[in-house]
Amino acid sequence: MESLEYLTKILDKISCSSLENIQIEEQNKEYEGITFSIGKQTFRSRKAKKTPKKSGYFVVFWEKDEDNRNQAYTSLTAPDKLVITVFDQEKIGQFIFPKEILVKKHILSHEEVMGKMALRVYPDWAQDLNSTAAATQKWQSPFFIDLTNKIDFEKLEQLYFASEDLPAKQKRNWK
Known part of the structure; x- marks a missing residue:
């Protein structure tokens, strides 16, 4: 899995902890769906796909309910962060969304909100977007983080571990 290999490589640069509890999500295998943890934080990861007719990149995330129907992930059972990796020829980037923003944007189901089973993401390099896509890009x-060339390790660490109290000795000294 290309995204898992990349996650391992990039996280090795910012944390001394390794990926743990890796589970492949069979229902989302086409998008390289996995869950994992680092320390006390839990993550869900996807690889986004470029679509030929629309700007941005498409990704799905859903699970089966007790009646075997697809449903959006819930805020109660969702991991702490959703990582979406984008590979587009020479460009590489990641979205690292905390659960709170996914609830706020009605992506995770909660209370009376149905949630979404798919999402389109717009990296900073996506241009000439319609007004709806531009508004989505703005909140995203x-x-x-653009990982194509020079990596901002401070921002990367902030995105992955902002809400975690990792002891300093567990964080990688990247300076």
């Missing part, structure tokens, strides 16, 4: 941008 703080959670995106």
